[in-house]
Amino acid sequence: MRLRRWRLQTRLIVLAGLVLLLVGAGIGAASWVSVRTSLMSDLDEQLTSMASHARSGGPGSGPGAGPGTESTSAVDSALRFLFQPGVGDGALAVVDSGGGGEGLIAEAGLNRPRSLSSDAIEALLSVEPGTSEASHESVRVPGFGVYRVVAFKENGTRTVYGVPQGSVDAALDRTAWTTSVVVLIGVLITAGLMAVIIHRQLRDLRDVARTAREVTDLELSAGKPELALRVPSELAIPGTEVGDVGAAVNRMLDHVGSALDERYRGTEQMRRFVADASHELRTPIATIRGWADLTRPYRDDLPDEVTTSLGKIDSGAMRMSSLVDDLLLLARLEAGRQPTSEDTVDVSSLLVELVEDAHVVNPDHRISLDVPPEALEVRGAADQVRRVVAIVLTNACVHTPPGTTVHVEAQAMRKPVSGQLPSDVVSIRISDDGQGIPPEIRDRVFDRFVRGDPSRARQDGAKGGSSGLGLAIAAGLVDLMHGSISMSSTEAGTTFELRLPVA
The missing domain is CATH 3.30.565.10 (Histidine kinase-like ATPase, C-terminal domain)
Known part of the structure; x- marks a missing residue:
């Protein structure tokens, strides 16, 4: 259905609701983007810090030695990442020295990291090494979900470090749902308040429309028209939308009232003229018929042309008399002066x-x-x-x-x-x-x-x-x-x- 066919109040409420919905959606989207940027930045900083410590040979130990043991192999050096302080459950590392990739993931409750599957290693090694430590990327690891990873390549060895992104995604989902609910509730409450305000503001316009409807219900087709209805003066002050409409309606009603009065005066004059003319014509017509009737006994002695002429005069006078009677009766009926009985x-x-x-x-x-x-x-x-x-x-x-x-x-x-x-x-x-x-x-x-x-x-x-x-x-x-x-x-x-x- 086209919007312009709706009531003005409904259109205003719908349009205001749409504007509020768009504004709320924009605010919600901006909030979500801001929260995501902040959370992802914190996650990237954590990942970068731990990867730097692992690559620089900081404190930690390889999987084959206890704490404080220095490993000389490339894999053990890369996997030192899993033993960094603060590395949480689910952190992983993958190393590929050219002879096939190896990967481990730290899991809570296990003393040693668990080996990754070949599908997970393949997905992680598909990440291209960045030009800097800030080149982070989100990857879906088969069997483990989405990870935030960073890849390096040094001396022919590709190393990929990653931490789970699930906590960030869960926080973003909660933020999206919370924002949506808050925006929807805010839009509904604001739309309800605007509906009340718009309804009250359109009260004057409804009063103008009610006056117009009352005018349309008046019987103006017969009798003397009475068009005394007008828009109240306080609603017909030019300068506002309602005032302009009210003033225009009053001017229109003034013109219509003047036209109806003029029509009534013209109709009354015509009716009086018809009634007076019909009444005045009855006497000469009766005279013509009387004189014509006086000639009836002598018509047989008159020439045929004279007899025919007198007959035509007689029939014409009868028709004229009937027409005058009809006009007089019609004028009396329209004037309401024709008596009747029960x-x-x-x-x-x-x-x-x-x-x-x-x-x-x-x-x-x-x-x-x-x-x-x-x-x-x-x-x-x-x-x-x-x-x-x-x-x-x-x-x-x-x-x-x-x-x-x-x-x-x-x-x-x-x-x-x-x-x-x-x-x-x-x-x-x-x-x-x-x-x-x-x-x-x-x-x-x-x-x-x-x-x-x-x-x-x-x-x-x-x-x-x-x-x-x-x-x-x-x-x-x-x-x-x-x-x-x-x-x-x-x-x-x-x-x-x-x-x-x-x-």
């Missing part, structure tokens, strides 16, 4: 009546109805329920080709549907097997002036076009009755579902 509406009989009317108006569609034998009753106004169902059913017939099957069904649902709806509702589903609603407008079908074909205009008769207000009115009426309306559409058909509370 009557009991028999949905079953209402659906039977509307389906019968649809059969007459749309004889080229196959319309079916499926309702349970028991009556389905909802709370609301009968005319409003009728209008909602009529709008959806009419759309299903008008906007589908002849031969389309339209199915209407209703049922009671005895389970929770939504946190905002009663648990008992009546579901009314109106589905068709037509071509479906175009994908680009499926998310906006309940908005005003949304039509499947923008070029279409309402014509005379039931099969005309659409003004794009029907579903917006249906959604407003359903919401007024505390119900819900939803739509699902594919290329295989469209289904609208109304859910109204049970009476």
Whole structure:
């Protein structure tokens, strides 16, 4: 997982822990190297001192004589090393005069050194003589472990002296483990303290984030927006990281609040204009329809052109009157000024009546109805329920080709549907097997002036076009009755579902 996907607090703690781990590892490595250098230096000094005494013929004796006896052979002279004062258990010496190597090792509990095996002698003789007594080397001797050795070559004789390095290696291992444990414990304790400190230091940033989350939970899509939330002033002082973020959030909220207020004012002005214009247009439209109606008794005596013109005026006035009524109703719904009632509406009989009317108006569609034998009753106004169902059913017939099957069904649902709806509702589903609603407008079908074909205009008769207000009115009426309306559409058909509370 990428580090930037983690929470800021987690990232800071992890990064701080890694830095502490690297620093601790560096300190531990430096300590180990220092201890090793010191121990190896002491061991090399001890080895050099004893080798010097052995080569110079200092006090000691060869293996074939008692203390104080001087040996003249090269091997005995070299092996004098094993009898130096301070030579511990495991010290060894190997001499090669050209006729094969000989080696001895001092072991505790033995009066005389023990001979080395041929493999051990071969490993020790593989050490190249140094140019000085400081040329020490570590060698693994088969059967005996790691030794610190120094080699010399004089007068054709190679001599190798060595002391065991096991005590130094054991001390270094203990140092490494101790250092690792101390560093790990120190890193964990420091990381825990830093986690507490970082958590406290990020508290102000969390307060800013909490304000932003509270703003996102506000309902700003409808009604007059109330955007009074702001980051506290003490957290919005520029100059620090948190202060800069808090000040920027407050400025953003100020701009958003101003934009929402401006949008609300514009929407209210448009709504008042639509409502006022619709109200004012009703009188002249009614006048036009009244004067047109006065001519009906005399149309048979008028020329055909005049009769046709009067008919067009009459139908146009009727369409205009219907459109103005829809606009006025929609404006009242959006303003919350449309009254409703809590009557009991028999949905079953209402659906039977509307389906019968649809059969007459749309004889080229196959319309079916499926309702349970028991009556389905909802709370609301009968005319409003009728209008909602009529709008959806009419759309299903008008906007589908002849031969389309339209199915209407209703049922009671005895389970929770939504946190905002009663648990008992009546579901009314109106589905068709037509071509479906175009994908680009499926998310906006309940908005005003949304039509499947923008070029279409309402014509005379039931099969005309659409003004794009029907579903917006249906959604407003359903919401007024505390119900819900939803739509699902594919290329295989469209289904609208109304859910109204049970009476």
